Amino acid sequence: MPVSCRMCGKSAILKRPKTGDALCKECFFFAFESEINYTITSGKLFNRGDRVAVGASGGKDSTVLAYILKLLNERHDYGIELILLSVDEGITGYRDDSLETVKRNQYQYDLPLTIVSYEELYGWTMDAIVKQIGLKNNCTFCGVFRRQALDRGALLVKANKIATGHNADDIAETVLMNVLRGDIARLRRCTAITTGADGALPRCKPFKYTYEKEIVMYAYFKKLDYFSTECIYSPNAYRGHARSYLKDLERIRPSAIIDIIHSGESLSIKKDVKMPTQGVCSRCNYISSHSVCKACTLLEGLNKGLPKLGIGKTHKSRRLLDAAEKAGDSVKTETENSSTSSSTMKKEDLTF
Amino acid sequence: MKLTGIVLDASHTKMGKSCVKCSEAATVVARLGDPFCRACFLEYFTHKFRATFGKSKAVRNGEKVLIAFSGGQSSCAMLHLVKEGLQNGVHKKLRYIPGVVFIDESICMEQPQNDKNAQLESIRGWLEDSSFPAYISSLEEAMKASDSEVRILSVSSPEEVEVDFKNLKIDPSLNEKFIKLWHSTSTLTAKEDLLHILRVQLLKRISKQLGYTKIMSGESGTRLATRILTDLSKGRGSSVSQDMSFVDGRDKDVSILRPMREFNSKEIAMYNHQCGLQHVFVPNISTKAGQFTSINALTEEFVNGLQTNFPSTVSTILKTGEKLTSQQDAANTSSVCLICQSLLDMSELPCSASSATRYSQKLQKDDTNSMHMACNEAKDTCVASKPETSSCCGQGDGSCQSLKKNPELVSDDVSVYLCYGCRLMIKDVTDCSTLPPSVIDEVQRQKRREGMREEIQDFLLNDDDDGDDR
Ligand SMILES: [Zn+2]
Ligand SMILES: [Zn+2]
Ligand SMILES: [Zn+2]
Ligand SMILES: [Zn+2]
Secondary structure (H helix, E strand, O other): OOEEEOOOOOOOOOOOOOOOEEEEEEEHHHHHHHHHHHHHHOOOHHHHOOEEEEEEEOHHHHHHHHHHHHHHHHHHHHOOOOOOOEEOOOOOOOHHHHHHHHHHHHHHOOOOEEEEEHHHHHHHHHHHHHHHHOOOOOOHHHHHHHHHHHHHHHHOOOOOEEEOOOOOOHHHHHHHHHHHHHOHHHHHHHOOOOOOOOOOOOEEOOOOOOOOHHHHHHHHHHHOOOOOOOOOOOHHHHHHHHHHHHHHHHHHHHHHHHHHHHHHOOEEOOOOOOOOOOOEEEOOOOOEEOOOHHHHHHHHHHHHHHHHHHHOOOOHHHHHHHHHHHHHHHHHHHHHHHHHHHHHHHHHOOOO | OOOOOOOHHHHHHHOOEEOOOOOOOEEOOOOOOOOOHHHHHHHHHHHHHHHHHHHHHHOOOEEEEEEEEOOOHHHHHHHHHHHHHHHHHOOOOOEEEEEEEEEOOOOOOOOOOOHHHHHHHHHHHHHHHHOOOEEEEEEEEHHOOOOOOOOOEEOOOOOHHHHHHHOOOHHHHHHHHHHHHHHHEHHHHHHHHHHHHHHHHHHHHHHHHOOOEEEEEEEHHHHHHHHHHHHHHOOOOHHHHHOOOOOOOOOOOOOEEEOOOOOOOOHHHHHHHOOOOOOOOOOOOOOOOOOOOHHHHHHHHHHHHHHHHHOOOOHHHHHHHOEEOOHHHOOHHHHHHOOOOOEEEOOOOOOOHHHHHHHHHHHHHHOOOOOOOOOOOOOOOHHOOOOOOOOOOOOOOOOOHHHHOOOOOHHHHHHHOOOOOHHHHHHHHOOHOOHHHHHHHHHHHHHHHHHHHHHHHHHOOOOOOOOOOO
C-alpha cells in the first residue's frame, strides 16, 4: 500500500527526518531548497556582487552546499560569484581522496577551485604535527589552523565572504559543548548565522537550520558525489559525548536539534560577565583576543621544537622530530613517543 | 582511584589520611578531594548552607518560608539543615518562620496502594519530626479552578490526619480531570514537563493560600546542572537562568529559593549518611522507563556519566548557567508564558529557529498550491499548527473529535500565549480541553481582552498601552 506525498498526493518515497512527513522526491527537493533559500534571504546572507568562497572539503555538507548555492544563485538571481576553496591539511589518505572529489565537483558544478595547503601557509602538514604532538590535541591544531587557512585562502582569491557547510546538528552540538566547557564567549557567538568577529572575513552558514540527515538524503537522491570524511585522527572524546547525547535526544524528540538552536538564540548573558576583548594578532594581523593569536602561539611551539618538553631536553625532542621525519613503518613507536610528550604538554597548555 | 565524594573505608583511615581542618583521622572526602573528619565535614556543610542564604539576602527576618519536601535525599538534607540551624541558633541573624509541605504525586504512578501508604507513612514521620507546621496536598489539586482554594491537609492537627490521611480526601472529579490530561499527553518528556509545572503551580497556590512568601526547593547542584541541559534541549534556553538561580522570581508574590544548589548529589548522600538520615524512596515517572524514553532521563544519565569521568562537569555547567540572565525585569508583564511564567521567547526576527520552523510547517501545510509559496508570514501560522497526527490542531482527520465540542479552544489559541518550550509540550497533549482550568480560563480571558481591544482599536491613542495592569 503506497503512502501518498503530503504535499502533492503522488506516491511518497521518503519520510522527512525534520518533520516526519511522507514526501515524494520532487516535493522533498522543493522543501529542502525553499528552506535554504528562506534562510539565505531572511538572514540576508548575501548581497548582490558578493564574491563568496565556499569552504569545500569534499564531504557531504560542503558538496551539497556548493551544489545548492550554485542552483539557488541561478534560480533566484542572488547575483553572487562562487569560488570553491579547499584546504589541504596534509593528512595522508584523508585529503588525497577528498581533494579528488573536490576537483571533480569543480568540473561538475563548473566552479573555480583554489587549494591552499597547511604546508604553504604554516610550513607544517597535519601529519608532521601529529608526529610531534601526538593524537591528543591534534584536533585543536587542525581546527585553529583550518579557521585561518580559510580566511587566508579567501583573501587570496579576493573573496569578500565565506560560506561554510555547518549544519543544524553541528550548531546544536556546539551549543552543548560550550555549555559543558563553560565557554561563555563562544556560547554567545556560536548561534549567529553570520560571524564577523572570528576571522578577517564574514562567514555565513546557509545550513544553520538544516538537519544533517536531510543533507545526506538530498545528496543521496540527487546522486551527488561526496567523500565520507571521517577524520582519521579521532575527534576528542568530550565532543564525542556531546554528539552522541544529541543523537539520543533527536531520537526521543526529532525537533530537539532546532530546539537547542532556539535555546542558544534566546540566551542572554549577564552584563557583568567579562568577555575577551577582540584585538589583532601582533604577528599575523588575524583577529584575536590575545596579543598573539592561537595559531601563531601553536606555530611557535611547533617551530621551537616541542617547548612543552621543557628547556634542556631539546635534544630529545630533536631526536623525536628527526625520527618523525624519517618515519617509514615505525609508526607504532612514534605514537608511543608522542603520547608521552603530549602528556607532558598538558600542564603547560594552561598558559595558552 | 577516584576519591571524590567517597566515604573512606577503614583501610584508608588506617593509612593515615587526616582532616584538613583539624588533625583527626579523616572519614570523609569532600568534593575537591579534601579529607575531613566527621565533625569538620558537618561544619563545612552547615556553613555552606548558611552562606548561601547570607550571600543573597533573599529572606527577610520573620518571613514565612515554605519548605517543599519530596522525601528525596536532597530534600531530607535540606529539612534537616533548616531544623538544626534554627535549633542550634546557627541562623543567629536570620530568623525566618518555616513550614513544610509534601505534594503527593502518586496519581502519576502505577503502584500498589500498600506501597503508596508506606511512603506516605515515612513522609509523615519526617513532617512530624520537623516540628514545623506541616501540610500535605496532592497533585490533582492543581486541576482546580484558579478562583477556588486548593485542599491542604494539616499534619499538625491530629484529628484531621487520623481520619483522612490515607486517602487524602481527593475530590473524584479532580482525579478524573487529571487522569484525562495525563492520558491525553502522548510522550514521557511532555509528561515530565507537565508534572513539574503543575507541581510548581500548586506549590505557589498553597503558599499564597497559607500566607507564605517564599518556597524552599531542594534541587542539588547535580540536579540543576541536569536542568540546564534539559532546558536547552527543550527549547527553554531563556528560562535557564530562572530555573537554576538561588532565587527564582518569576512569580511576583512567591519566589522560589534553592539552597541546596551548592552541593552535588554525592556530597548530599554523604551528609545524610553521616547524620543517619533515611530518605524516602518515592519513584518518579521515568524510574522504570529507561534512559532513552525521555529527555530528562537521558540527560540525567548523560550528566552522571560525564561527572564520573570528568569530576568538574557539574560545577562547570553550573558556572556557565550562572553567567546567563533572563530579560524578565525589562519585560512587560503581559508577555509572559501562561503556563510557566517565563518570558515569551518566540522570536519575531525573520531569521531565527522559530521562524525557520514556522516556514517549514507552512511549506508542508500548503498542499494545494505549494509552488506558489512566498515568504509571507501569515498570522495564522504557529508552531502548534504543525500537521502531525499527534497534535490536536484541527486536521479534520477525526483524531480530535473531542475538540469539536469546544471550538473556542484549539491548541493554536493556547499556543500564542505560550513560550517556545511550553508550545513543544502542548504539542504532545492531544486534547487541549484537558489542560488545567487555570490555563484555559486565562487563555479565554486574554482572548476576550483581545476582542475588546480590536473593537475599540480606532479610539486608542497610545499603541503601547494595553490597559492591562495585571
Ligand atoms: Zn510530492
Ligand atoms: Zn597570529
Ligand atoms: Zn577535622
Ligand atoms: Zn512556558
